[in-house]
Amino acid sequence: MPTLSIEPLGQAIEVRSGQTILDACLRAGIWLPHACGHGLCGTCKVDVLEGEVSLGDASAFALMDFERDEGKALACTCTLLGDVTIEADIDEDPDAQLIPVSDFIGTVTAVEDLTHDVKGITLALPPPGMHFQPGQYVNLEIPGVTGPRPFSIANAPGEGDKVWLQVRRVPDGAATGWLHTELRPGQQLRLSGPYGQFFVRKSRGGPLLFLAGGTGVSSPRSMILDLIEEGYDQPITLIHGVRTQADLYGQQEFAELAARHANFRYVPALSQEPDGSAWAGERGFVHDVAQRLFGGGFAGLTAYLCGPPPMIEACLRTLMQGRLFEKHIFTERFLTAQDGAAKRSPVFRKV
Amino acid sequence: MSARKLGLKQRYALMTRGLDWETTYQPMEEVYPYDRFEGIKIRDWSEWEDPFRLTMDSYWKFQAEKERKLYAVLDSFAQSNGQTGISDPRYINAIKLFITGVSPLEYQAHRGFAFTGRHLRGVGPRVAAQMQSLDELRHAQTQIHTISHYNKFFNGMAEWPHMHDRVWYLSVPKSFFDDARTAGPFEFMIAIGFAFEYVLTNLLFVPFMSGAAYNGDLATVTFGFSAQSDESRHMTLGIEVIKFLLEQHPDNLPIVQKWVDKWFWRGHRVLGLVAMMMDYMLPKKVMSWKEAWEIYFTEAGGALFQDLARYGLRPPKYADVATAEAEHISHQNWCTFYQYTHAAAFHTWLPTAQEMDWLSEKYPNTFDKYYRPRYEMWAQMEKDGHRFYNMALPQLCTTCQIPMVYTEPGDPTTIAFRQSMYKNERYHFCSDGCKDIFDAEPEKFAQSWLPVHQIFQGNCGGATVPDVLDWYKLKVGEDNLDFGQSPDRKTWDEWQASKSRLAG
Numbered sequence: 076m077p078t079l080s081i082e083p084l085g086q087a088i089e090v091r092s093g094q095t096i097l098d099a100c101l102r103a104g105i106w107l108p109h110a111c112g113h114g115l116c117g118t119c120k121v122d123v124l125e126g127e128v129s130l131g132d133a134s135a136f137a138l139m140d141f142e143r144d145e146g147k148a149l150a151c152t153c154t155l156l157g158d159v160t161i162e163a164d165i166d167e168d169p170d171a172q173l174i175p176v177s178d179f180i181g182t183v184t185a186v187e188d189l190t191h192d193v194k195g196i197t198l199a200l201p202p203p204g205m206h207f208q209p210g211q212y213v214n215l216e217i218p219g220v221t222g223p224r225p226f227s228i229a230n231a232p233g234e235g236d237k238v239w240l241q242v243r244r245v246p247d248g249a250a251t252g253w254l255h256t257e258l259r260p261g262q263q264l265r266l267s268g269p270y271g272q273f274f275v276r277k278s279r280g281g282p283l284l285f286l287a288g289g290t291g292v293s294s295p296r297s298m299i300l301d302l303i304e305e306g307y308d309q310p311i312t313l314i315h316g317v318r319t320q321a322d323l324y325g326q327q328e329f330a331e332l333a334a335r336h337a338n339f340r341y342v343p344a345l346s347q348e349p350d351g352s353a354w355a356g357e358r359g360f361v362h363d364v365a366q367r368l369f370g371g372g373f374a375g376l377t378a379y380l381c382g383p384p385p386m387i388e389a390c391l392r393t394l395m396q397g398r399l400f401e402k403h404i405f406t407e408r409f410l411t412a413q414d415g416a417a418k419r420s421p422v423f424r425k426v
Numbered sequence: 427m428s429a430r431k432l433g434l435k436q437r438y439a440l441m442t443r444g445l446d447w448e449t450t451y452q453p454m455e456e457v458y459p460y461d462r463f464e465g466i467k468i469r470d471w472s473e474w475e476d477p478f479r480l481t482m483d484s485y486w487k488f489q490a491e492k493e494r495k496l497y498a499v500l501d502s503f504a505q506s507n508g509q510t511g512i513s514d515p516r517y518i519n520a521i522k523l524f525i526t527g528v529s530p531l532e533y534q535a536h537r538g539f540a541f542t543g544r545h546l547r548g549v550g551p552r553v554a555a556q557m558q559s560l561d562e563l564r565h566a567q568t569q570i571h572t573i574s575h576y577n578k579f580f581n582g583m584a585e586w587p588h589m590h591d592r593v594w595y596l597s598v599p600k601s602f603f604d605d606a607r608t609a610g611p612f613e614f615m616i617a618i619g620f621a622f623e624y625v626l627t628n629l630l631f632v633p634f635m636s637g638a639a640y641n642g643d644l645a646t647v648t649f650g651f652s653a654q655s656d657e658s659r660h661m662t663l664g665i666e667v668i669k670f671l672l673e674q675h676p677d678n679l680p681i682v683q684k685w686v687d688k689w690f691w692r693g694h695r696v697l698g699l700v701a702m703m704m705d706y707m708l709p710k711k712v713m714s715w716k717e718a719w720e721i722y723f724t725e726a727g728g729a730l731f732q733d734l735a736r737y738g739l740r741p742p743k744y745a746d747v748a749t750a751e752a753e754h755i756s757h758q759n760w761c762t763f764y765q766y767t768h769a770a771a772f773h774t775w776l777p778t779a780q781e782m783d784w785l786s787e788k789y790p791n792t793f794d795k796y797y798r799p800r801y802e803m804w805a806q807m808e809k810d811g812h813r814f815y816n817m818a819l820p821q822l823c824t825t826c827q828i829p830m831v832y833t834e835p836g837d838p839t840t841i842a843f844r845q846s847m848y849k850n851e852r853y854h855f856c857s858d859g860c861k862d863i864f865d866a867e868p869e870k871f872a873q874s875w876l877p878v879h880q881i882f883q884g885n886c887g888g889a890t891v892p893d894v895l896d897w898y899k900l901k902v903g904e905d906n907l908d909f910g911q912s913p914d915r916k917t918w919d920e921w922q923a924s925k926s927r928l929a930g
Contacts, residue, residue: 110661115651118658136655139491164479166435395736400673420730422665 080160081105082124084272085173090155095131096121097150100163104272106424107163112151114138118421119150126159170276172208176267179205181238183262189324192244193290194255195229197237198264204235205268209297210275210379210407213238213268217250218257224250225270227381227407229293231300238266241293241324273407275302279377282310284369286361286390288382289317292325294407295381303336312340312368316361316386318347320354342368361386362393373399380406380426391426401426438479446549460545464610467675471548474670480659485557489564492652496568499648500575509579510925513641514709515918516909519772521573521646522582523703524634526771527599529569530590534603536562538618542611551670554663555615561656565649572649580914582771585899589771592886593898594877595699595763597827601874602696606689608870613685615667621689624664625730627657628722629697633704636712672737679738684866690742691859694751695826701756702763705785706777714788719752744859747835753789754838757797762831764804765816768891771900773909776805796838813908817891819878824853824871825860832856848872 076089079099090099097119100107110118117137123146130143131152138149150163181198189195205213209232214223230239244255275283275298283302285295292315299313317323322345329341344357344364357364361382365373373394380387387406394404404426432440449457461468480488512518536559543555577583590596606617635650671678701715713721723745731741760774767774777785782801785793807814820829834842844855848868855861864871880886887897895902904913 108662110658111654115654116658116661117655118662134651134655135495136492136651137658139488139495141487141491164435392736392738396738398676420726420733421661422669422730422733423736 077155078158079155080125080158081165082160082162083167084165084171087176093154095151096128096148096153096155096159096161100150105165107150107165108421108424109151110421114149114152117149120147121150121153121164122146122162123148123153124160124162127156128159129154129156168272168276169278170274171272172274174206174208174211174269176270177205178265178267181264181266183258183260183264184237186258186260189241190322192255193322193324194242194244194258196240196242196254196258198240198266199237200235202236205238206235207232207269208274209301210273210294211269211271212273212294212407213240213266214270215240216265217253218264220250220253223267227273227291227294227297228269229296231297231304233301233304238268241290243290271407273379273381273405274298275379276377276405277302277307279403280309282376283307283312284365284373284376284378285311285313286365286378286380286382286386287313287315288361288386289322291382291386291407293381295379296325296329298379299332299339303332303339308338310338310340312342314342314344314357314361314364314368316344316346316364316382319345320348320352360389362389365390366393366397369397371397373397376403378404380404387426435479438476441481445553454547458545458547460610461547461612464612465681466612466671466678468548469674471550473674474548474550475666476550476554480557485560489560492655493564493568496648496652497571500572500645503645504575508643508645509576510921511642515580515914516707516709516773516775517637517641517643518576518580518914519582519909520634520637520641520703520707521576521643522580522772523699523707524646525569525573525583526586526589526593527596527699528630528634529566529573530587531599531603532562532566532569534600534607535618536560536566538603538607538614541607542614545611546615551615551663551667554659554666555619558619558656558660558663561653561660565653565656568649568652572645575645579917581901581912582773582905582914585771588899592877593771593900594769594822595828597875597877598699599696601827602692605692605870612671612681616671616682616685617689617692619660620664620668621686621693623657623660625690625723625727626693626697627661628726629718630700631657632722633700633712633715633718637704637708640710640712641708668734668739669737672734672739683739686739687743688863688866691744691748691857691863692826694748695828695856695860698755698759698828701752702759705756705788706760706781711784714785715756716752716788719749724749743862744857747857747859750835751832753792754796754833757785757789757793758831758833761797761800762820762829765814766820767907768815768902769895769900769906771898771905773907773912773914775909776801776808792838819881821854822876822878823856823860824874824876825855825863827874827876828856830854830856 076091078087079090079096080087081100084105086105088099088103097107097109108118110116114131114133115137120138128148130138130148131154133149133152138147179200181200183196184199185195185197187195207228212225212227214225216223226240226242228238229241230237242251242254245251273294285299287295295313299311302311313329323343326343333339333341342357342364344359344361345354346360348354348358376399378394378399380390391404401423406426448454539555539559539562543552543559546552546555573583590600606614609617631650631654635647638646638650668682671682704712704715704718763770764774764776782798786798804814822829830841830843832842834840842857844858844861846853846861846865846868851872853864853872855864881894887893892902900906909915
């Protein structure tokens with residue numbers, strides 16, 4: 076498969092034959108400006124810096140002859156004829172480290188039960204290990220399963236000699252099923268990384284809000300450990316939502332961290348805990364708990380969201396109606412082919 | 427490591443910085459007198475993200491190239507007598523509707539964006555609005571030039587500026603834009619920049635341009651492509667403006683919601699003309715209006731309003747009513763024009779048996795039940811020598827200015843009537859949507875120039891139909907009446923006869 080490099084991100088992605096640049100980028104979580112999606116409007120114009128492309132069915136008015144001569148292309152119709160580098164109208168991010176992706180063979184050193192359906196998996200990496208930004212993820216290859224699966228790295232980047240992954244067993248899921256039933260310490264798995272644009276924008280400063288659902292807490296764990304280790308002194312809040320007490324994990328570690336660091340607040344929240352149980356903590360969905368804790372006003376924060384799509388959507392609505400907008404909200408989405416096909420409007424770029 | 431290149435956004439910011447300044451001889455409030463009365467609160471204009479990032483220098487370069495391409499196509503279309511290659515001469519009536527009803531709106535948009543570009547305080551939106559203003563002027567000109575070729579051979583197009591200002595049904599699109607242009611700059615941006623250019627634009631342009639493509643009108647297809655290539659900027663501007671207003675201040679949400687509700691409904695009413703064009707006036711059909719509504723409003727608009735719900739904005743009020751009306755609106759409009767064919771500047775006809783079968787297939791819930799019997803009755807009347815003309819002047823809706831022909835939601839056999847009292851006068855409306863719009867600003871809509879009222883008041887050339895048509899500059903027997911007996915039809919038949927003589 077040809078490789079597409081995208082400037083100014085410096086990121087490279089694999090593109091299937093016949094797949095358009097726009098489709099490949101959106102599926103890889105890279106937002107490019109676009110509107111009509113079929114070569115008529117010209118919103119998705121990019122510069123082809125290197126390599127051969129087919130311009131596809133771009134309108135002669137949306138992509139003029141002189142622009143073709145100058146190496147412009149419309150991402151929504153353009154396909155690759157080989158490895159290609161483009162420059163697109165993407166905001167540069169001062170906090171992005173642009174770490175190249177590498178391939179690794181990891182050795183399983185521990186498999187532990189975090190809850191009844193979540194396992195913690197530790198993979199030791201050969202020296203020099205993996206350099207990554209907290210919040211990024213790896214693609215893990217699973218024997219007998221076609222295509223790698225993404226998992227967020229839950230450990231802090233100081234521990235780059237390993238990756239710790241939190242894997243919930245998806246009902247009838249082949250990949251997570253294998254990891255839950257077949258994986259043993261000592262086995263070796265191929266993985267590549269780090270991937271993703273989900274990392275802490277430290278240069279902004281200010282108070283931080285992490286909203287996590289289920290195993291979506293893995294990225295925030297890495298981010299928060301890293302922030303605390305380097306002495307970030309602004310308020311940090313983590314709200315971790317799960318269904319019941321039986322689904323909650325990591326609370327001892329986070330509670331201890333909160334006890335030691337006055338600027339870190341940890342709020343586990345249960346959405347389906349039976350009435351009358353011994354649970355004295357917060358009840359309700361993550362967005363409802365956030366609404367209560369912040370009195371419905373979120374201006375001035377930077378928020379990081381990680382979890383299942385309905386939780387993300389509910390949190391986005393709560394945050395935006397509480398005056399925190401796209402510029403200050405970051406989310407991780409693992410786009411599958413199915414998600415990419417879902418109809419979205421061009422109102423939001425990243426969230 | 428070599429120095430990294432600046433991103434496009436940074437390059438643009440560096441190139442354009444300092445283009446704006448705070449005035450010192452005059453207070454800013456007096457330089458920008460219109461950007462506060464609507465109640466919109468802007469905390470920081472610099473938060474505006476300029477979606478265009480285009481310098482004037484490259485703007486001219488792009489537009490000049492587009493013009494060269496378009497006029498090359500128009501020249502070759504004229505030289506090869508492209509007008510003889512269209513699918514069917516009835517198609518030209520869609521073009522007549524376009525030049526009299528739509529192209530003048532491009533000019534209105536040009537003026538509206540010029541006003542907005544003058545009166546918004548932020549430099550980003552001001553530049554964007556000015557560029558869009560130039561685009562709209564270009565669209566008006568290229569459309570006039572393209573259609574001028576058809577005007578050499580067919581009737582009904584020569585007096586389009588007069589007609590747009592005077593003819594009863596053209597007051598529907600005209601008053602829509604008059605309303606937007608007499609609003610403040612923020613309402614104009616939501617009305618035209620967002621609601622029209624973003625939410626509804628595909629329902630206007632795709633039907634006309636695909637209709638042209640399906641019916642052999644290469645000239646119109648080409649100006650369509652040429653205009654659509656500017657749309658990227660217009661659509662992005664529409665999106666940016668609504669995000670900007672909603673993010674700047676919580677007090678803006680109810681105001682923006684009210685405008686979204688109003689301009690969605692007004693747009694829906696104007697688009698009824700397009701609905702009729704798609705279902706009845708295109709000899710080769712692209713898709714039905716109902717299908718177009720499902721694709722471009724229900725699906726695309728659904729995704730849009732689902733995203734905007736994050737800000738607390740709800741889908742436009744009466745969107746459900748408009749969707750239900752997609753089953754009826756084209757039929758009710760065409761029936762109206764059939765009855766008033768003597769006062770229309772394009773030709774009408776009864777759908778053929780084959781066309782009625784297509785309508786039955788596309789409108790299984792409504793066509794056979796409510797509309798086919800009416801056409802069959804009129805066909806019989808024509809056959810008997812009693813072609814039906816409605817000689818009474820219709821009552822008009824004060825808001826949309828459409829004759830009161832639409833039916834009650836859920837009851838397609840009862841005409842919908844709504845009314846409001848304002849300063850002891852009674853005003854009439856076709857729908858709850860139009861009544862709500864009036865009730866929110868009665869002092870504005872009480873001043874509407876309603877064509878039928880104006881005729882009765884003696885302001886339209888005289889008291890008889892011929893007087894009024896003369897004042898419209900509408901040539902009786904040439905521009906109006908059924909297609910079957912029209913000079914257009916005769917011209918076309920002569921072309922066909924000469925073609926077959928040449929071939930024979």
